Amino acid sequence: GQQVMQIPQYQHVQEGEDFTTYCNSSTTLSNIQWYKQRPGGHPVFLIQLVKSGEVKKQKRLTFQFGEAKKNSSLHITATQTTDVGTYFCARSSTTSGTYKYIFGTGTRLKVLA
Amino acid sequence: GAGVSQTPSNKVTEKGKYVELRCDPISGHTALYWYRQSLGQGPEFLIYFQGTGAADDSGLPNDRFFAVRPEGSVSTLKIQRTERGDSAVYLCASSSQGNSPLHFGNGTRLTVT
Numbered sequence: 389g390q391q392v393m394q395i396p397q398y399q400h401v402q403e404g405e406d407f408t409t410y411c412n413s414s415t416t417l418s419n420i421q422w423y424k425q426r427p428g429g430h431p432v433f434l435i436q437l438v439k440s441g442e443v444k445k446q447k448r449l450t451f452q453f454g455e456a457k458k459n460s461s462l463h464i465t466a467t468q469t470t471d472v473g474t475y476f477c478a479r480s481s482t483t484s485g486t487y488k489y490i491f492g493t494g495t496r497l498k499v500l501a
Numbered sequence: 502g503a504g505v506s507q508t509p510s511n512k513v514t515e516k517g518k519y520v521e522l523r524c525d526p527i528s529g530h531t532a533l534y535w536y537r538q539s540l541g542q543g544p545e546f547l548i549y550f551q552g553t554g555a556a557d558d559s560g561l562p563n564d565r566f567f568a569v570r571p572e573g574s575v576s577t578l579k580i581q582r583t584e585r586g587d588s589a590v591y592l593c594a595s596s597s598q599g600n601s602p603l604h605f606g607n608g609t610r611l612t613v614t
Contacts, residue, residue, distance in 0.1 A: 431592075487556075488559075
């Protein structure tokens with residue numbers, strides 16, 4: 389199916405520790421997007437990856453797209469309490485030139501001060 | 502500029518009633534999406550509009566759900582004969598084109614009693 393699996397489902401870290409979430413697909417992805425949803429908020433776009441093996445950085449966040457374009461990861465260095473939230477990957481599913489985005493199951497991050 | 506606006510923010514209705522949820526996308530965005538999110542879950546795709554037409558409605562759970570976007574801007578999600586299982590946050594998102602980031606509204610929290 390089109391489900392995108394994310395692991396882990398939950399992660400609790402001490403402030404200052406690193407955090408990584410993984411997004412896995414059984415089929416090749418044309419692109420992958422990452423979103424962050426704060427508690428009580430709505431998903432907010434972080435980044436889009438398109439190329440095989442692509443790596444992008446945003447301050448303490450590093451995003452990778454696998455060489456086979458079947459997996460992606462988000463790594464946060466030295467977490468802060470502001471990083472709390474749920475991180476979702478989303479894959480596009482294209483049919484006849486139309487786009488719909490299927491969201492992963494999400495990883496809920498809790499940062500302990 | 503203004504973001505995606507959804508009204509109402511909260512809606513409580515009795516089982517069996519009809520409800521309409523409204524989404525006002527970012528001006529100029531041609532693509533509009535409806536998602537449903539239950540507690541602790543990722544956004545579940547419902548329908549995607551490109552312009553006025555529904556490009557993909559494969560996520561609508563059954564024929565009680567219907568959505569329109571008559572002028573290619575504002576969209577309305579309509580749910581007939583509501584059931585308690587319809588209770589969720591309904592999220593709307595828009596994007597400038599098919600392969601662009603999604604901009605989400607704050608959602609409508611629907612509670613069916």
